[in-house]
Amino acid sequence: MTISVMVVDDHPIWRDGVARDLGEHGFDVRATAADADAAIRIARAVRPDVVLMDLNLDGSSGVRATQSITGELPETRVLVLSASGEHDDVLEAVKAGASGYLVKSASVTELVDAVRRTAAGDPVFTAGLAGLVLGEYRRMASAPADDQAPRLTERETDVLRLVAKGLTARQIADRLVISHRTVENHVQSTLRKLQLHNRVELARYAIEHGLDDGEDPDGG
Amino acid sequence: MTERDPATPLWWGTIVLRVITLLFAAGAVLVHRDGYEREWLAWTALGVMAAWTVGTSVCYSRPALRLAALVAVDVLLTCGLMLTSPFVLSAGQYAEAAPLVTTVWAAVPPLAAGARFGAVGGVVAGLVVAVSTGVARLEVNLDVARDGVLLTASGLLIGITATTARRSQATLARAMRAEAANAERERLARSIHDSVLQVLARVRRRGHDLGGEAAELARLAGEQEIALRSLVSTKPSVPVGGPTGTADLRSALQLLATSRVQVSAPAGDVALPEGTVDELVAVAREALSNVERHAGPSAKAWVLLEDLGEEVVVTIRDDGPGIPAGRLAAAEREGHLGVAQSIRGRVAELGGTATLETAPGAGTEWEIRVPRESRSGRRP
Known part of the structure; x- marks a missing residue:
């Protein structure tokens, strides 16, 4: 079964790049979103298997979006993909319900693997x-x-x-x-x-x- | 004196006190005028006092006019007015210790001097007025001595208060400047995150997929990306509000992250004495450079920082080939165990222990445990 994905990131170069990488590896990229509100709204509509969430959307709203999405959609899992340097906000996102975390410097292979494992319900843990x-x-x-x-x-x-x-x-x-x-x-x-x-x-x-x-x- | 003098409330205090003591002096003249030798001189002195009260009130209410010379004149003029007393008071009044013309009004200038010059100025002005009281009284008795003590002490206290207020304001100004610098750093970090980092990350990933020469460019972009990321994500190493002389080990260790070194740490500051932080970072650096030398440039390494409250644990692990059993002991016997000995020595200096675990194929792992001397640096 194809895994459906939504990419949330406020930076278009990165967002479209990740969406294309995942599309090339056989994922169904249902939607992208640039901010927390759009992410919550669109996730409700498309109910993706995995949401790839950046945390650097104005302030800590990535944490808020994670909280809303995992609270409302028990079937949807959130994988945090962040450049934020493994700090407090990553911990907050995980406490808010994210099932894993990957740094943006991870390779495409690592990303693809992480999305698969997240969809399967396994935690994706970095050392950080x-x-x-x-x-x-x-x-x-x-x-x-x-x-x-x-x-x-x-x-x-x-x-x-x-x-x-x-x-x-x-x-x-x-x-x-x-x-x-x-x-x-x-x-x-x-x-x-x-x-x-x-x-x-x-x-x-x-x-x-x-x-x-x-x-x-x-x-x- | 700048536009915002933190001692301003003290100046207003002297103004109010001077007006009240002027009324008191006027009352004293009214009560004692029948016994005066020269009543006209008493009224003249009172008139000058009233004019001076108005004049100084106007000047002292404006920070720009709180001039050193004015305060000095204030003290001297007050002494001068006080010294009219021998010509005003009769011998009988002196005998019954009637008040001097200036009475308590003369206590105000030492306060102004304290507010203007600090503790030393307040004390000097208090002494000058005290001496002048003795001269005007024509004798030195217990009353004069008591007045002298009170005048000097009030000048001293106001002086200390004014100095403290100015120092706190200077400290506050410094803190605000530091905060502004921090805000600027965060603004830069945000803008770097929004632009440069995204492009570098994209170049790295696309180039890696394309292979060949592009992959080499991708590797370079990736290294810069990680370096830049750890720079902008690291807080200043001095924990905000922490005790002085301490530094944050977490942010210091995070600077060691590269494309091959990953640093794991708790979310909050790990405050330790500055010297301890410097030593532990140096030890971690030494262990990491050893990894590069012996495990090869492709080996990966991990640094883990744990704060156990009573002690802090730093672990440095690599996934290199490890050291065969016996080789370490052999090296130790031959007396060339540079790095391991150096690490053990440095950690022992901190009162901690360093353990090396290694096996062929299992990499090497340094575990460094250092006790926290005082719990005051702990921030849960």
Whole structure:
């Protein structure tokens, strides 16, 4: 089955280039969008399997678009493709529901592979993202007020550290003497716990601040 | 003095105080005039005091007119008026310690001097007025000494306050300049991201697909793209609001990223003493250059930074051929173990440990653990 894709990026040279690369590799590029609002609107209409999301759309609106799309369309997966240098916004996007992250400097082969894996429901993790996620769990563990915060199991910590040190899933499986599938499951689970916690936090914030209608006060 | 003097509230304080003390002085003259030796001189002095109060009020309310000379004249004129007292007051009034013509009005100029010149100016003016009080009183007694202490202390306090206010304003101005510079850096980063980086990335990918000479160009474009990207995405290495003498290890390590070196780190600053940051970056650099020398130019490397609270862990791993077991020990016996020894030594200086793990075909991995001396630098 052909995988349908939507490319969100505010820069036309990059957006059209990526769309063409994916088209040449047999993907069905259903749509492109240049900003967060268009991305949310078009995604609702075309329901792509994978959204390739740039985060550098005015401010942090790429994170907002990721949140809306993964919240509304459970079948659609968001793969962050960003030049933003593996910082806070990538972590925010992953917490908001993105299932993976790839740097823009990745090769076409890596991109094609990442889109396939994202469509199949596998997490796409760079070493950089693993470092961010590890850091986030440790930050939560050292924040005394947050006893609701998720914790990593010992095994999950081991797996994340190895990913952050650049080992592939297969190398990790060999080193820990577990199956390739188990490695992926551990990684998946670290993401799911973060995303779930993020949703709970957002809901708690909404209840405390009376934002019950889901309207974005900053205009959206 | 610039258009915005942070001591302005102090100047307004002296103006208000001078008006109030003038009314007090007028009341004192009214009460004591029947006993005066020369009542006309008392009224004349009071008239000059009133005129001076108006004049200084006008001048001190304008930052441009708060001149050093005016403040000096203020102090001297006040002393002069005070010294009319021996000609105004009768011997009987002196005996019962009636107030001098200027009374508490004379306490204001030391405050103005403090506001204008700082602590030293305030103290000097306070001493001058105190001495003049002693002369006008025709004796030095406990009252004169007490007035002297109060005058000097008030000049000192206002002086310290004025200096502190000016320093805080200067600090604030510096902080605002730093913020402006940061905003400019971010603006540049955005514009580089929107233009140069996109084109470089496109050249790299298209050229790679075309192959041949284009692939070589693509490689060059790719290297510049990564260099530029790490430059614009790295924050200034001094954590904003962090304690002085600390630096952010995360942004410093991120500068080591190249097309073959990937750096992983937490999202927030990892603040450590500046010297520790410099040493750890130097150690990571040494390990990475060793990778290039021994594992070949095609080997990839990863740097991982972890902040465990009590300690900071930096891991440098490569996917090169690794070092066969025994060769390391052999080298150590022969006494030429340059890099490994140097890394161990530097880390030991920081009170940490450096472990090297390697096996043929499994690359090499340095794990460097350094304790955090004080938790004050920690920013969760």
